[in-house]
Structure formats: structure tokens, C-alpha cells
Amino acid sequence: MKKDASQNYPATIPYKKGDPILSLQHVDITFGSGRKTFKAVSDASFDIYEGETVSLVGESGSGKTTIGRAIVRINPCSAGAIYYKGEKISGKLSHAKSKEVVRKIQMIFQDPAASLNERATIEYSISEGLYNFHLYKDKEDRIAKVEKIIEEVGLLPEHLTRYPHEFSGGQRQRVGIARSMVMEPEFIVADEPISALDVSIRAQVLNLMKKFQKEKNLTYLFIAHDLSIVRYISSRIVVIHLGKIVEIAQTEELFSHPLHPYTKSLMSAIPIPDPRLEKKKNLFVYDASAHVYTPEDNPHMEDIGNGHFVYGSDKELASYKHKRNGGK
Amino acid sequence: MEQFERIPLDLEKIKTQEEDDLFYFVDQSNVSSERITAPRYSYWRSVFRIFFSKKLNIIFLSILVLVVAMAFIFPAIFPYDKFAHNTEGIANLSPAELINRFGFSFEWILGTGQFGDSIFYGIWASARISLSLSLICALINMSIGILIGAVWGYNKAVDSVLNVVYNIIANVPYILMISVLVYVIGSGFGSFVFALTITGWLGIAYFMRTQVLIIRDREYNLASKTLGTPMARIVTKNVLPYLTSVIVTLLASEIPHYISMEVFLTYIGVGLSAEVPSLGHMISDAQTSWMSYPWAFWSPVAISAIITVILYVVGQNLADASDPRSHMK
Known part of the structure; x- marks a missing residue:
């Protein structure tokens, strides 16, 4: 039997209003076993407060989705623990607790074409969560709930008897949003919800997500690689590179003072919608070999002020701090 | 080269025209932009639409219905008794000889077998046994x-458990296992069904396992999780509906497979017992004497071939029609 990786962590930690709603503590996620073990995420720690939108950015394969899936309990953690409202939600859970977590933490998937059951009507797809938790009194109540949510996402009740292949990408994604929203969750992991969509309808889906956040006081973990969208939607940003979190800061703080060289390179890659400026732009290339990490000077995450966390050795952190405070 | 003459724009005329006459605003309606105008899709209706759009399918299906109806109704009206005419000295007679002697009757149109039994009555009674056997086993x-x-x-x-079970049982020759089982538990209809089903599901289960593995970790299943x-x-809701066409394909090959199995096993002598009418017995x-009395040999061969081939073709075409990729044409 596999050992429960999070057993060294207490089942509950003190939680009161104002504390982070979701807290990742030294989370490692590995795939495979034995010699083929691959560590997708190592020592990831960050907090998410109620009502905020935290974006997780990084390049493909950096472990963004892996972290998101660990929160919704699809991927197990091999070390560390995840707490939701002070209760541990990683590792083994009782059946009732696990169901409760599933209902409260929902996920919006990246590819709306792949994440809907092609052989079920929209009505079944949206009702699925309601069936699982019996969140309705009788059939009429369920239909009423489904019709209400489908109108809220801007679709029509007549769509309920249709099948996913009859919808456009944006409509499908809104069905995906409706199916998680109908369960009245508190926390949503949005795994690149707009990357697979046409540019013309991205704003529509983002605005819909913002509308739900305002109405239902939702907390989002927004996984993305498009920084211009991240700037629009998020309150804080977590930058991840090859499974390691390198920088965490408020959105504008990060955009005005990117400190870690990897964040800088990400920022410099944001396209400028002006071809003349875009051509003249200097790309900053991240060179991981520039870091000199020795056993005496172990890199770690540190708050350098203004809620700005950076990953680095003591020497690097000192220079980041200096730069942040206006030094050259 | 000929030059085209440019027609000068009558700017004055355009200016005098009111802008309102040329263009007008259309209200944007969010509701109508969401509406789907395509006709309603229903999976099974589309399956049958595609299936019946082929004339061959209609013909084959009619033949199949005819054969099945004959097999189940005819023996009930005209019961077949292999030894009823055993002592009348009419064994191995050709249809022509019989009609000359007794006058025209359906009983004699395919001649008689070695016990003076009517081949025509015999094939239907046997087809009924073969069809019920294969349907029950397949089910x-x-x-x-x-x-x-x-x-x-x-x-x-x-x-991990079933893989071991499968590897052990799949390596025992199937025919050998059925022969042993039939020897041990007897060779009536019930025991033959038992012999064919005791391990027969294992291959199907293994095939299904592979299919399930393919779609198990698709994103829509993660979403359901x-x-x-x-x-x-x-x-039941995510995996099996995706496998409908695979299951129909499987069924299309399984039913004819059990008919040939019955014919073959009975023919080599390990199948149904002698008192059960069966195509395998009639052939064996x-x-x-198939050169001298061809009617007694070719009639059961033909009927078993017709049943298996038609079942197979109809089944395959139904399987094709049940693949949703064919519905969009």
C-alpha cells in the first residue's frame, strides 16, 4: 500500500475569517514510480484568500495544471499537504469529507470539446453534479435549477435537449461553467478556461467568470499562460517554472517590479499590439545557469516586502530587495 | 489590348441620396445569436436513418426476418420428427422421386435424409435450435x-487478478475445454449453452477492458470525477454509450460465431446430442454420401451459410451506422 504522504501534517490547522481559504504547504507531485519517477511539482507553497483570483502562470509543462488537479484531488500529492478552510484535503479522506470537498471545489476545464460527454444531453451534463449530491427536491426543482443556470451563462433552455457537438466552442465552455456553478461551489480551479477558445469570445467567458465571482463571492485559481489576460483578471500572480514556484506578488506589483529573471523573461515575451514596437522589442532570455546555488546558500522563498515573494539564494534575495527599493 | 472604359462615379447623385436609404441599423439580439437552427439530433434515430438508407440492408434484413420467422414458426406448425418415416422405405430420395410418388408437398421439396426424414422440415427445426442457441449464448x-x-x-x-485468470484460461485450447465439458455434463441444449458460456465471456471482457482503458482517462471522465x-x-453514462458501436460490432460477429460453433462442434461429434435436431447433425x-444425395447435404449447409452471412453483414452495417461519425453526412 502507498503511504499517505501528508500524514506528517495535522488534519486541521486553525482557521478563522481572513485566513487563507486554500493553503498549499510544501507540495510535491510525482508521476511514475521507482526509477521512472518524474517530479512535476516540487515544494510548492502558496495561499489563496477568500474572494480573490490567483493566477498560476508558467510555460507549458511547468506543472500548472498538475497543481490545479491536485487541488481537485485528481493528482495525489507525494509530499506536503493542501488545506481548505483549515482542513486537510490531500491524502486519504473519509467518504463524506471527500464528497464535501468535491462539491465545494469545482474545476473548469481547458478544452470544452474534450471535457463534455458527447453522448449525453446538455441537461444531463449540467444535472450530473446535482444527481451526485442530490441537490434538488424533485424533478421540477432540478429542471428549474438547470434552466436558471443555463440562462445565467447566456444560453437558452431549449439547448438542454441538445448534444455538445451542436454547440460552438464558446457555448460549450459556458456549459462547462454552468455545470460547475450549478453545484454552488466556493472555490473554482479554472484550468486555462479560455486558451482553447476563439479570441473573439474570450472576453465573454472571462466576463461571465467575473460576474459569477461578484455574485457568489467565489475564489478562483486561474491557470493560464497568457499574461495579458492574467493582468486583467487576477488579484495576485504565482509564477511557476519547471515545477518550482519562483515568484508570488500582487498583479500590479509583479508587472511593475518583476524581480526573478524568469518572470522578467515572461514579461518581455508579452506581445505588443503594435507591429513597429513589437519588432523593436528586446526579448529577455532566461538563463537558469546564471543562478549559483551552493549547499551553504540554499535557495528559498522569501517575502521581500509588499507581499512580494521571490525564490532565490540569500545573495540573490538581497539584490532583489535592493532592486525593489529603487536601487540599480 | 482593349482598354475598358472607366465609368465615372456620379458623386453628385450619391451625395443627394439620404444615408438612411442605403443602410439601416439592425438590432443585435443575443438570444437569436445563441439559437441552434440545426434539426434535433437523436442518436438512435440517426443510426436507423443511416442503416435504412442502404437498399442492400433492407433486402438483407427482410431475408433475415423471413428466415428467423420460418425457423421459429414453421416447426411449431409442422413438427419435425427425424424417425417418423423410418420404416416406410423412403430414405435418401430426391425431391423429384418423392413428388412423383406422393404428389407435391412442402415436406418433400428438398428430398429425404437417411431415415426418410424431410430435409425441408429438418432445416427449419435445426435452424431454430441453432438460432436460439446462438442468441442465448451471445446474450x-x-x-x-x-x-x-x-x-x-x-x-x-x-x-491484476483477471489478467492472470485470462492468461490461464485463454491458453487452454477452447475446443478441448468444450469437448471435456460436454463429456462431463452431457450434451443436451442446456449443457451445451453452459459449455459455451462458462468461459466464453472472458474474451469479450478482455476486449471490453482494452476499449475501456482507451477512453477511461479522457478529460470528460475526469470532469465527471x-x-x-x-x-x-x-x-453506464460516460463509457458504455461511447462503446455502443464497438458493442454492436462485437455482437455482429458473436451471433454468427456461435452458429458456426454449434455446426462445427456437432459435426465433429462433441456438440449437441443426437436427439436434438441441429444443422451440425444434418451435415454430418x-x-x-454427399455426392450421391446432394440435397441432404447442401440444404443444411446453405441455410447455415445464409444465416451466418446475413447476420454478419446486417450486424456490420448496423455497427457502421451506430458510429456517430457516420451521422454527419
Whole structure:
């Protein structure tokens, strides 16, 4: 039997209003076993407060989705623990607790074409969560709930008897949003919800997500690689590179003072919608070999002020701090 | 080269025209932009639309219905008794001789066998046995196979156990196992069904396991998992509906397979017992004298071939029609 990786962590930690709603503590996620073990995420720690939108950015394969899936309990953690409202939600859970977590933490998937059951009507797809938790009194109540949510996402009740292949990408994604929203969750992991969509309808889906956040006081973990969208939607940003979190800061703080060289390179890659400026732009290339990490000077995450966390050795952190405070 | 003359724009005329006459605003309606105008889609209706759009299918299906109706109704009206005319000295007579002697009757149109029995009555009674046998075996094996295969593909613990079971049983020659079973438990209809179904579902289950493995980790199944859907409902609502066309394809080859199996096993002498009318018996009885009495040999061969071929073709075409990729044409 596999050992429960999070057993060294207490089942509950003190939680009161104002504390982070979701807290990742030294989370490692590995795939495979034995010699083929691959560590997708190592020592990831960050907090998410109620009502905020935290974006997780990084390049493909950096472990963004892996972290998101660990929160919704699809991927197990091999070390560390995840707490939701002070209760541990990683590792083994009782059946009732696990169901409760599933209902409260929902996920919006990246590819709306792949994440809907092609052989079920929209009505079944949206009702699925309601069936699982019996969140309705009788059939009429369920239909009423489904019709209400489908109108809220801007679709029509007549769509309920249709099948996913009859919808456009944006409509499908809104069905995906409706199916998680109908369960009245508190926390949503949005795994690149707009990357697979046409540019013309991205704003529509983002605005819909913002509308739900305002109405239902939702907390989002927004996984993305498009920084211009991240700037629009998020309150804080977590930058991840090859499974390691390198920088965490408020959105504008990060955009005005990117400190870690990897964040800088990400920022410099944001396209400028002006071809003349875009051509003249200097790309900053991240060179991981520039870091000199020795056993005496172990890199770690540190708050350098203004809620700005950076990953680095003591020497690097000192220079980041200096730069942040206006030094050259 | 000829130059085209440019027609000068009458700017004055355009200026005098009111802008309102040329263009007008259209209200943007969010509701109408969401509306789907395509006709309503129904899976099974589309399956039958595609299936019946081929004339060949209609012809083959009619023949199949005719044969099945004959096999189940005819023996009930005209019961077949192999030894009824045993002492009348009419064994191995050709249709012409019989009609000359007794006058025209359906009983004699395919001649008689070595016991003076009517071949025409015989093939229908035998077809009834063969068809019921194959339908019962297919039904049992498919239901057990699909259910176990779905769990097998889903559950890692079940997977490791069943893989061992499968490897052991799949390596025992099938014919040998059935012969031994028939020797041990007798060779009536019931025991033959038992012999064919005791391990027959294993191959189907293994095939289903592979199919389930292919679609098990697709994103829509992960989505169902994050919605808290229990495994049983993921299997029945997410996995099996995707496998409908695979299951129909399987069924299309399974039913004819059991008919040939019955014919073959009875023919080599390990199948049904002698008192049960069967196509296999009729063929093996007539095979030694098939040159001299061809009607007694070719009639059961033909009927078994017609049943298996038609079942196979109809089944395959139904399987093609049940593939949703064919519905969009």
C-alpha cells in the first residue's frame, strides 16, 4: 500500500475569517514510480484568500495544471499537504469529507470539446453534479435549477435537449461553467478556461467568470499562460517554472517590479499590439545557469516586502530587495 | 489590348441620396445569436436513418426476418420428427422421386435424409435450435463480458487478478475445454449453452477492458470525477454509450460465431446430442454420401451459410451506422 504522504501534517490547522481559504504547504507531485519517477511539482507553497483570483502562470509543462488537479484531488500529492478552510484535503479522506470537498471545489476545464460527454444531453451534463449530491427536491426543482443556470451563462433552455457537438466552442465552455456553478461551489480551479477558445469570445467567458465571482463571492485559481489576460483578471500572480514556484506578488506589483529573471523573461515575451514596437522589442532570455546555488546558500522563498515573494539564494534575495527599493 | 472604359462615379447623385436609404441599423439580439437552427439530433434515430438508407440492408434484413420467422414458426406448425418415416422405405430420395410418388408437398421439396426424414422440415427445426442457441449464448456472454470488462478496465486491483485468470484460461485450447465439458455434463441444449458460456465471456471482457482503458482517462471522465460522479454511473453514462458501436460490432460477429460453433462442434461429434435436431447433425449425417444425395447435404449447409452471412453483414452495417461519425453526412 502507498503511504499517505501528508500524514506528517495535522488534519486541521486553525482557521478563522481572513485566513487563507486554500493553503498549499510544501507540495510535491510525482508521476511514475521507482526509477521512472518524474517530479512535476516540487515544494510548492502558496495561499489563496477568500474572494480573490490567483493566477498560476508558467510555460507549458511547468506543472500548472498538475497543481490545479491536485487541488481537485485528481493528482495525489507525494509530499506536503493542501488545506481548505483549515482542513486537510490531500491524502486519504473519509467518504463524506471527500464528497464535501468535491462539491465545494469545482474545476473548469481547458478544452470544452474534450471535457463534455458527447453522448449525453446538455441537461444531463449540467444535472450530473446535482444527481451526485442530490441537490434538488424533485424533478421540477432540478429542471428549474438547470434552466436558471443555463440562462445565467447566456444560453437558452431549449439547448438542454441538445448534444455538445451542436454547440460552438464558446457555448460549450459556458456549459462547462454552468455545470460547475450549478453545484454552488466556493472555490473554482479554472484550468486555462479560455486558451482553447476563439479570441473573439474570450472576453465573454472571462466576463461571465467575473460576474459569477461578484455574485457568489467565489475564489478562483486561474491557470493560464497568457499574461495579458492574467493582468486583467487576477488579484495576485504565482509564477511557476519547471515545477518550482519562483515568484508570488500582487498583479500590479509583479508587472511593475518583476524581480526573478524568469518572470522578467515572461514579461518581455508579452506581445505588443503594435507591429513597429513589437519588432523593436528586446526579448529577455532566461538563463537558469546564471543562478549559483551552493549547499551553504540554499535557495528559498522569501517575502521581500509588499507581499512580494521571490525564490532565490540569500545573495540573490538581497539584490532583489535592493532592486525593489529603487536601487540599480 | 482593349482598354475598358472607366465609368465615372456620379458623386453628385450619391451625395443627394439620404444615408438612411442605403443602410439601416439592425438590432443585435443575443438570444437569436445563441439559437441552434440545426434539426434535433437523436442518436438512435440517426443510426436507423443511416442503416435504412442502404437498399442492400433492407433486402438483407427482410431475408433475415423471413428466415428467423420460418425457423421459429414453421416447426411449431409442422413438427419435425427425424424417425417418423423410418420404416416406410423412403430414405435418401430426391425431391423429384418423392413428388412423383406422393404428389407435391412442402415436406418433400428438398428430398429425404437417411431415415426418410424431410430435409425441408429438418432445416427449419435445426435452424431454430441453432438460432436460439446462438442468441442465448451471445446474450449471456455479451452481458457478462461487457459488465466485467467495464469493471476490469476501471479497477486496477480487479485488473491484476483477471489478467492472470485470462492468461490461464485463454491458453487452454477452447475446443478441448468444450469437448471435456460436454463429456462431463452431457450434451443436451442446456449443457451445451453452459459449455459455451462458462468461459466464453472472458474474451469479450478482455476486449471490453482494452476499449475501456482507451477512453477511461479522457478529460470528460475526469470532469465527471471532479463532479463527484460515482464509478458505476461513469461506466453506464460516460463509457458504455461511447462503446455502443464497438458493442454492436462485437455482437455482429458473436451471433454468427456461435452458429458456426454449434455446426462445427456437432459435426465433429462433441456438440449437441443426437436427439436434438441441429444443422451440425444434418451435415454430418449427410456428408458421407454427399455426392450421391446432394440435397441432404447442401440444404443444411446453405441455410447455415445464409444465416451466418446475413447476420454478419446486417450486424456490420448496423455497427457502421451506430458510429456517430457516420451521422454527419
